[in-house]
């Protein structure tokens with residue numbers, strides 16, 4: 001898109017869209033403003049990480065037994081504080097917190113937000129792109145105050161989802177069900193400005209992203225698909241390029257813009273894959289479907305998965321529609337063959 005002189009800020013864009021996504025009271029807009037503020041603060045922290053003592057491990061582990069980096073904890077605090085202060089969020093579900101956070105004084109508010117405050121944090125110390133993922137629901141229950149059962153909603157009920165990628169530039173990409181739009185942070189004015197309007201992922205791509213270090217453990221159908229991607233065939237532009245950064249947001253963002261497929265399949269060691277449903281797979285799946293792509297566990301549409309645990313993991317095949325269709329077909333055919 002040629003650089004336009006007209007600057008459309010995230011704030012202005014949200015206000016313009018407000019009427020379209022029935023946010024009459026402006027609640028969702030206030031939540032987005034809180035996410036935007038936290039993103040700017042975390043961006044500042046990430047950019048100075050090599051200069052002040054916030055790299056390395058915090059010395060604690062999260063609910064998954066993973067070492068928490070200092071920046072994981074800082075980002076988690078920033079986003080939880082900002083969302084709590086928005087006055088619109090009754091519950092925050094975070095990768096870094098075992099239990100959901102019921103926001104004091106906002107128990108009756110109608111929004112729930114699930115976040116991965118800093119995904120890809122194993123890449124922080126090596127200066128690879130990392131990011132924040134968020135997923136927003138309305139409380140379904142008729143009860144006056146938020147309760148546990150409000151939290152277990154299928155991904156198809158999200159009202160908004162997005163991510164912030166702290167990469168060569170800092171971008172915020174989100175959807176409210178009206179398409180996907182990307183905003184780049186202009187440091188000189190500290191505004192997220194519309195840079196990627198109406199993002200659509202190509203239905204076909206030439207990039208596959210999977211950790212081939214786990215190849216020996218992959219289901220046969222996944223092995224078959226990986227071999228398909230690597231074999232020579234001029235007509236279908238193969239072999240494809242292998243790209244795996246080890247940071248979901250970075251791999252996802254590249255595939256979203258260029259086309260491609262990202263896979264985290266089940267293995268005997270990780271029978272449900274590694275990525276979490278509520279604050280990684282569901283938001284990314286909402287985004288990819290809004291951009292014309294697909295997202296599957298290999299056996300079901302991710303947005304249809306019934307949550308049973310707030311930190312549950314699911315296998316994921318996500319990206320260009322035709323690539324996901326073929327990968328899932330090969331995965332299922334092999335499963336049937338082994339039955």
Ligand code: P6P
Pocket residue numbers: 119120121122211246247248249274275
């Ligand atoms: P592996 C980062 O820790 C993360 O959660 C995702 O961002 C990334 O896609 C995945 O794990 C990488 O996992 O097992 O391939 O190192």
